[in-house]
Amino acid sequence: MTQTESDMKIRILLAAKKLFAQQGFDGTTVRQICEEAGANVALISYYFGGKEKVFHAVFDYFFVGHRLKELEEQLKEPVSALRLMVKEVVWFCMNEPEISSIIQQEFVANSQRTPHITERTFPIWMKIRELLINGKQEGVFRYESLDHTLLFIISTALSFKKMVTMKPLFTDQETSVEKTAEHASLFVLRALGAAGFDE
Structure with missing residues (x-):
């Protein structure tokens, strides 16, 4: 070509x-x-x-799910891996709001394209689920319900695609994508009681 x-x-x-x-x-x-x-x-x-x-x-061109393979070596230790995963999802939502909107539309409509999207997005959520399980077994995460905790993390990470519409509520009008992704990951790790992430 x-x-x-x-x-x-x-x-x-x-x-x-x-x-x-x-x-x-x-x-x-x-x-x-x-x-x-x-x-x-x-x-x-x-x-x-x-x-x-x-x-x-x-989706094949713009969706970053293929990065799971690239990041494989960095996704072994639960705390640092979960921190990286949350940051990556927030980064994606903020930098690719159009793809985020398309995903939401297709899931709401339960369209015939939903399986194609699920095939690309679910490995990310499955990896986060795996990290939560491993982290609890290793004693580095504390939570009661795996399902609810996973849902809270997904909701937190995906909420940043709406950040532009919420901007009038914010004090810091010039926050960067990197700073926002970092804050989201710290929020999640503190909620899970991960050591070394206290205020």
Whole structure:
């Protein structure tokens, strides 16, 4: 594939990501995606094989679930691993709000694309669950219910995709993504009673 073809594919994926987030999958047409990307309508079929496959390609390209493999060595010790996982999810939610919106829309609609999203997102939640179990067995985490604790952590991490809409409530209007991710991870570790993370 030439550089020009590669650039055009990325432009199509960026356009699709934006429109799927704004209008939903069903509310977005192939023509709209191509107009947004400045591409010929035939290129969707040529490069991807249809709108459904564009949706899959958007996730394959932009979703960071593949980083689990890259981070494998850093995800062994429960405390440091959970800290890293929470930071990564918060970072993703704040830097990829469109993907976060698409995920939410598809889950709410329980669409036929939900299994594709689940296949990519659930390994992250399963890893956090595994870290919680290992941390409790090693005596570094304290919690009563695994299920509720996992849900609280997921909710905490995902809540940052709404940060822009909540900004009028905040004292610090200029907080960075890195600082926010760090605060979220510390909040979780303190809630779990991890040593060394007291005030």
